[in-house]
Amino acid sequence: MTNIAILGFGVVGGGVADLLTKNIDCTAKLGGDEINIKYILDLRDFPKSPFADRVIHDFNIIASDPEIDCVIEVMGGSHPAYEYTVASLKAGKSVITSNKEVVAKHGDEFLRIAKENGVCYRFEAAVGGGIPVISPIINCIGQNRITEIRGILNGTTNYILTKMFTYGKSFDESLKDAQAFGYAERNPDADVLGIDACRKITILTALATGKLLSTDKVHTEGIISIRSEDVKAAEKLGMQIKLLGRCIITDEGMHVLVAPFMIGADSPLSTVSGVYNAVEVIGKPLGNVMFYGQGAGAGATASAVVGDLMQIMRSGRNYAEPVWTRSDEGLLDISTLESKHYIAVCGADLTTVEAMLGAVQVIENGKELSFITDKLSEKQVASVIERLRASGAKLRSSIRLI
C-alpha cells in the first residue's frame, strides 16, 4: 500500500482523487501497488465529498506521519507550497507538483533536497498540463544535443489569439470571451503578460541546460498590444500569431524569451489552436519533435500528476533525476537575437523605410505601412524604430517572425 497526501483540494486536487479512484485497477497495475489517499489538506471542509473523511487542516499531521510515501502539492502559489515541499522532502517523502511558479523559483533547491533525502521531486504537470513533456525530454530524448525548445505554453493566450484570428475580434473582446468561458482569470495578468509562459520556458530551459534562470532575467512580452490590424497582416501572409516561449541554445550561449511570434503555416506550432498547448524540441541527431495536447483542466493535469506517481512507485530514484543549478550564466542579452520582423508604422513612407532597410516585403501601404524586414538583430530593429520615430513616424507594432 502506497499512502499519499494531496495538498489542495481545488480543481486539480479533485481531479487527482477522482482519477485514482476511477482508474484504480490501471493505477495499481502500473504503479505495482495499491494507492491510498490518506489525507487531503485544505483550509475548507468538503462535507459532501466522498473524500470528506480524509480532509485535514494541519500540514504537520502529514509531515509527521511515517506512513505517507508521497505528497502531491497542487495548491499553487509560492507560499506555503515552498515550505510544505521542503518539509515533505526532508521528512523522506517524494513530492509531485503541478505548480509551475514554485518549480520555476525553487526547483533547483527541491531537486537537491530530494537527492539528499533519497526521494523524488517530479513536476510533469507544471508544463503543458496533461501532455507528456518533462518525462520524455529527460527519459527519451535527453541524449540529443538540444538546440531549441519552443512552445505554446499558455492556453489562455492561445485561446484569445485563436478568437482574434477566427472571428476577427479585438484583444479586449477575446479576453472577455475567455473570461466568460472560464479560460481566463478575472485578473488575467499572469497569462496575458506572459508571466505564466515565462515560468514554463524557465523550467524547460533548466531541463535542457541544467541552469535554472531567474525569471526576471528572461525577456518577457505578452499579447496585450496585438491589434486586429496585425492579425489581418498575418492572415495576408498565411501566418498565425502565437505567444511562444523560446530557448535557443548555441555555442555562444542561450537566448530565452517569451513573446508573440508570427509563424508560417509550415510550422507544426501554427496549427495549435484554442486552449491547446504544444512544445517543440529540436535536437541533434533527432530533428524536431512536438508534444501536443490540453495544457490545463482537471482531467489533463491529474493525468500528469498521477503519471509522475506511477513512475515514482515503479522506478523511484532509478531514474535520470535532473540536477539544476541556479544560474544566469550563458544567458545572452536579447539585443543579439536575430529575427525577421513585422513592423507597422503610421506616418512613414516606403521610400524612407527602404532608405533605412533596403527592399522590404510590403504587406499594407495605406493608412499604415506594414512590412517584413530581413533578419535583423534586436539592436538593429531598435535603431530602425528610433530612426522612424525621429522621422515623425509612429510605431504601431513590431512582431518577430519565426
Next chain:
Amino acid sequence: MTNIAILGFGVVGGGVADLLTKNIDCTAKLGGDEINIKYILDLRDFPKSPFADRVIHDFNIIASDPEIDCVIEVMGGSHPAYEYTVASLKAGKSVITSNKEVVAKHGDEFLRIAKENGVCYRFEAAVGGGIPVISPIINCIGQNRITEIRGILNGTTNYILTKMFTYGKSFDESLKDAQAFGYAERNPDADVLGIDACRKITILTALATGKLLSTDKVHTEGIISIRSEDVKAAEKLGMQIKLLGRCIITDEGMHVLVAPFMIGADSPLSTVSGVYNAVEVIGKPLGNVMFYGQGAGAGATASAVVGDLMQIMRSGRNYAEPVWTRSDEGLLDISTLESKHYIAVCGADLTTVEAMLGAVQVIENGKELSFITDKLSEKQVASVIERLRASGAKLRSSIRLI
C-alpha cells in the same frame, strides 16, 4: 562500463554508433555509466569505418560473452532477428530494437522471455522513429482509459499523399518522386499497401489493451487507389487524405484498421505533412495528446534506440514493463465500424443516390458524382455500393471520414 553489441551496421546501426560516440558525455551522464560498443555484427566488413575493429560475423560471440549487457537489434526482418533476440534475452542480455516486423509478430514472447530472465525488451524506435511514443504511453499516460489511438505511422505514404495534395501529382508520379528521394523502396509494397502501418498499429493496440493481434486479422488498406479526383474533392471540403492506423476501444471491443481517411482541418493530424509521423492518443480523463516528429532516418531512429538504452541503464526492470498476450479476442469485425463516407461514382444520378441514402452532401456532380454520406456502418456502405452497382453505376472511390 556498459558493454553493448549492435546487430546490423546499416543506416540505423551506423546512426546508433555515431550518436553514442558524438554525445558520449550526455549518454554517460544520463545512463549513469560509460558505454562501450564492443561488437557490431554484420555480414559485411567496414574497413574504413572508425568501428572497423568491432565488426564481427558470428552472433555466438555476442551471445556467449558475459560482458555484453545489452544487444541492439537493428537488422530488420523476422529472421534471424527473432532467433538472435530470443538467444540474447535467454543469455541475460537486454534487447532494444527498431524492428517493427519482429515486435508485431513476436513481441509477446520477447516480453515474456525478458521477464523470465530479469532483463528488458524495448522497442521505442519501432513506432514513429525518433518520436517518443511507446515510453510516454506506458510511463506517462498509462493510467488513463485509452479510447483511441490513431496515427500517421508511415512516412513514405504520407510523403506521397503530401505530394499529391501540394503539387496535384498522381499517385504513380508521387511514388516515383518518393523513390527518387530515397523515401520509398524500389519495392514499395510494405509501405503503400499499408503493411508497415499495420505492424505499428498492432504494436500500439497491444500497448493500450495488452493484446497482440495477428496482423492478418487487422483490416488493412493502402493508398494505391487514391486518385487525383479524390484529392480535389478533399481539397474542396478543406480536408486532407491521410493513411491512418486506428485502434478504437469501446465497451463492446475494439476496431483496429489501417486505411486512408479524409481528415478535417481541425484535427491536428491533418497538418502532419511529408515524411513526418504523428500518433494521437485519446484517453480519459486526459483528453487527446499528440506526439509528432520524424518517423524515420538514421538520426531520429538512433535517438529512440539510445533513449531506450538510457532508460534500461537507469531503471532496468524498475519500470512498468508491458505484458502482452497473443490474442484476437475482442477484435470487432470491420462491418460494424461506423463512419461518414466519401463516395465517388460514375453513371449514377443524385436522385438514385438520395433515394437510397436520403440527402447527401454533394461535392461534384459532373463527369462523376461524389458525395459525403451520413454515419454508416461498413455493412451499410457495402450494401449501398452494391445497389449502386446493380443500378449500372461504377464505383470510383470510397474513403472514410474521421
